[in-house]
Amino acid sequence: MGVSTFQQREWETAAIAKIKADFNRSADTHLIPLALPGYPDIDVYFKDESSHPTGSLKHRLARSLFLYALANGWLREGAPIIEASSGSTAVSEAYFARLLGLPFIAVMPSTTSPEKIAAIEFQGGRCHLIGRARDLYGASQQLARDTGGHFMDQFTYAERATDWRANNNIAESIFRQMALEPHPVPEWIVCSPGTGGTATTLGRYVRYCGYPTRILCADPEISVLFDYYRSELAGAPDSTMVLEEGSRIEGIGRPRVEPSFIAGCVDAMVKVPDALSLAAMRYVSGSLGRRVGGSTGTQFVGVLLAVQRMHEEGRAGSVVTILCDSGDRYAHSYYEPQWYVRHGIDIESAEAQWARMLCGERPSDLPAVGMH
Numbered sequence: 001m002g003v004s005t006f007q008q009r010e011w012e013t014a015a016i017a018k019i020k021a022d023f024n025r026s027a028d029t030h031l032i033p034l035a036l037p038g039y040p041d042i043d044v045y046f047k048d049e050s051s052h053p054t055g056s057l058k059h060r061l062a063r064s065l066f067l068y069a070l071a072n073g074w075l076r077e078g079a080p081i082i083e084a085s086s087g088s089t090a091v092s093e094a095y096f097a098r099l100l101g102l103p104f105i106a107v108m109p110s111t112t113s114p115e116k117i118a119a120i121e122f123q124g125g126r127c128h129l130i131g132r133a134r135d136l137y138g139a140s141q142q143l144a145r146d147t148g149g150h151f152m153d154q155f156t157y158a159e160r161a162t163d164w165r166a167n168n169n170i171a172e173s174i175f176r177q178m179a180l181e182p183h184p185v186p187e188w189i190v191c192s193p194g195t196g197g198t199a200t201t202l203g204r205y206v207r208y209c210g211y212p213t214r215i216l217c218a219d220p221e222i223s224v225l226f227d228y229y230r231s232e233l234a235g236a237p238d239s240t241m242v243l244e245e246g247s248r249i250e251g252i253g254r255p256r257v258e259p260s261f262i263a264g265c266v267d268a269m270v271k272v273p274d275a276l277s278l279a280a281m282r283y284v285s286g287s288l289g290r291r292v293g294g295s296t297g298t299q300f301v302g303v304l305l306a307v308q309r310m311h312e313e314g315r316a317g318s319v320v321t322i323l324c325d326s327g328d329r330y331a332h333s334y335y336e337p338q339w340y341v342r343h344g345i346d347i348e349s350a351e352a353q354w355a356r357m358l359c360g361e362r363p364s365d366l367p368a369v370g371m372h
Ligand SMILES: Cc1ncc(COP(=O)(O)O)c(C=O)c1O
Pocket: 056, 058, 088, 089, 158, 192, 193, 194, 195, 196, 197, 198, 199, 250, 251, 252, 293, 295, 324, 325
């Protein structure tokens, strides 16, 4: 992008000040307890990231990416911001682009929910839909060249744009809100990787602060990240894996190994079939009395595995996970019966399996590594 002129420096300073003022107007997100019947000694909490102004955990990432890009002198007055996003990041980046008066274009799979497209457009962004998830990068780079814009590239920069040591990142916020709980230091924090940025921030923070908390990542069905992690554990990392299809659980799971997914920050992983993720999503929605997104279900399967193990070992403690976004964004997908028929997902069988798991059944079909 070249070197900033004096005039550009003035614009960058004003832009950073606008983002700081926006942050100053914001409140922290809630930490919500949820009692799991049958496990009275283990406290489960949701970090409710749906309560950000743009409705998901990506609000934090978008703020960090804009600040990082501005501090690097990568943004120019009037030049568009381009992002490859399955939706949530684009909604949040569109918000910050509008705050700075910059055009915003989201490049995303044509399978993205109409609610997310509407949310991006509501924030003033434009959507550029493409057929194959794996073409997102190339299309974004091309669009940035064609428009003289900046490709934000969350999948490369998510892990480095966030202040992992503190500055009210998601990890510091969780530990602060846990301070007065019966078990203030969680045994596990369970998340799901999209960019991997959240897992990386959590993993670095617990190490830096010396907490024994372990980070469990729940990967959805259509994703290479679990297999990549296993290859890392086996000492033969294979980052060349690719899939043709994109994940059906929006926001998480990747068709290729992203630079922002830092396996060393993750202590354990589980691979969750989509049907089970969605059964868990429906359970969490019923328990909290409001709809949650699919990725919250994927993570909650990981939570139950962690809780089952703690229970079997007779240990009391706490487990924290993330309510990434609201189910209102998925009214025409996960909350529409026909969607399950279209995708060949037998949700009734999955709900029956989930009910057995809640009663203590250990699933035989869930590959997990690093949980002992
Ligand atoms: C709804 C949702 N959940 C979870 C994630 C994963 O977060 P991260 O990109 O930090 O790995 C994303 C990422 O886009 C998301 O949109």
